[in-house]
Amino acid sequence: MEKLSKELIGASSIPIILSILSKNESYGYEIIQNVKEISNGKIEYGDGTLYPVLHKLEKKELIESYWKMGESGRKRKYYKISNKGKKQLLSEKENWTIINQIISKLWKIEPSLT
Amino acid sequence: MEKLSKELIGASSIPIILSILSKNESYGYEIIQNVKEISNGKIEYGDGTLYPVLHKLEKKELIESYWKMGESGRKRKYYKISNKGKKQLLSEKENWTIINQIISKLWKIEPSLT
DNA sequence: TTTTATACATCGAACTTCTATGTATATTTG
DNA sequence: CAAATATACATAGAAGTTCGATGTATAAAA
Numbered sequence: 001m002e003k004l005s006k007e008l009i010g011a012s013s014i015p016i017i018l019s020i021l022s023k024n025e026s027y028g029y030e031i032i033q034n035v036k037e038i039s040n041g042k043i044e045y046g047d048g049t050l051y052p053v054l055h056k057l058e059k060k061e062l063i064e065s066y067w068k069m070g071e072s073g074r075k076r077k078y079y080k081i082s083n084k085g086k087k088q089l090l091s092e093k094e095n096w097t098i099i100n101q102i103i104s105k106l107w108k109i110e111p112s113l114t
Numbered sequence: 115m116e117k118l119s120k121e122l123i124g125a126s127s128i129p130i131i132l133s134i135l136s137k138n139e140s141y142g143y144e145i146i147q148n149v150k151e152i153s154n155g156k157i158e159y160g161d162g163t164l165y166p167v168l169h170k171l172e173k174k175e176l177i178e179s180y181w182k183m184g185e186s187g188r189k190r191k192y193y194k195i196s197n198k199g200k201k202q203l204l205s206e207k208e209n210w211t212i213i214n215q216i217i218s219k220l221w222k223i224e225p226s227l228t
Numbered sequence: 229t230t231t232t233a234t235a236c237a238t239c240g241a242a243c244t245t246c247t248a249t250g251t252a253t254a255t256t257t258g
Numbered sequence: 259c260a261a262a263t264a265t266a267c268a269t270a271g272a273a274g275t276t277c278g279a280t281g282t283a284t285a286a287a288a
Contacts, residue, residue: 005206007244008213010276011125019220029235039216049277051237056275074235074284092119096217099122102153103210106133121275124245143266163246165268170244188253188266 015092129206
C-alpha cells in the first residue's frame with residue numbers, strides 16, 4: 001500500500017478536513033482516524049501535523065471549536081464548520097475540478113509512455 | 115477568470131512540468147507560456163518560481179538540461195525528461211488518481227451544501 | 229501496576245514557494 | 259538611433275508549511 005506524496009497531502013488536507021466537518025462535528029483524534037479509514041490507510045496525519053492545521057483553519061474562521069467532556073471523562077475539542085468555511089469548501093471544490101481538467105487534458109494528449 | 119490556490123499550483127507543478135517535457139523538450143520561458151496557455155491563464159508561474167523548480171528536478175535527475183543558441187541569438191537552456199523522470203511521472207499520475215478517488219468519494223456522500 | 233490508547237499542544241528542523249532583484253540580449257516602437 | 263518591451267535565466271531573502279519529537283494528561287486494558 002503506497003503512501004501519497006507530501007505535496008498532495010498538503011494540497012488536499014484543507015478540502016478533506018472541511019469536507020469531513022461539513023458532515024459532522026468532530027475532534028482532532030477522530031478526524032485522523034476518519035481520514036485514515038476513508039483513504040484506506042493512504043493518508044495518515046500525525047497529530048503534530050493535524051492540530052496546527054486545525055488551529056490555522058480556526059484562525060481563519062473557517063471552523064469553530066468548543067470543549068466537550070465526553071461520557072468517558074476525557075475532554076475533547078470539537079470542531080464545526082462555519083458559514084465562511086462552507087463557502088471556502090465550495091471554492092476548494094471548484095479549484096480541484098479546474099486543476100483536474102487541466103491535468104487530465106495534459107495527460108490525454110500525451111504520447112504513450114510505455 | 116479565477117486563479118487557482120497556491121497549494122494546488124504547488125502540488126500540480128511537478129506532474130505538469132514533467133508532463134510537458136515528456137512531450138517535447140522545452141526551456142523555462144516557453145514552459146511558463148505553455149502552462150499559461152493550457153490552463154487558460156489560470157496557472158501563471160513567475161520565473162522566480164519556475165526556475166528553482168527546474169533546478170530541483172534536475173538535481174533529482176528527473177530532467178536533464180543543455181544550452182542551445184537559438185536562431186535568434188539568445189541562448190536557451192533546454193530541458194528534457196530522463197528515464198527516471200518518466201517513471202516519476204507515472205508515479206505522480208497514480209498518486210493523483212488515488213487522491214482524486216478519495217476526494218470524490220468524500221464529496222459524493224456529502225449532504226447538500228446549497 | 230504497567231502499558232496502550234485516547235486526546236491535545238507546541239517547538240524546531242527542514243523544505244517550499246514567492247517576491248524582488250539582477251544580468252543580459254533581441255525586437256519593436258517612437 | 260534611442261528607449262521601451264519581450265525574451266531568458268538566476269538567486270537571495272521572506273514567509274509559510276509540514277513533520278517528527280517531545281510533553282502533558284486521562285481512561286482502559288493487560
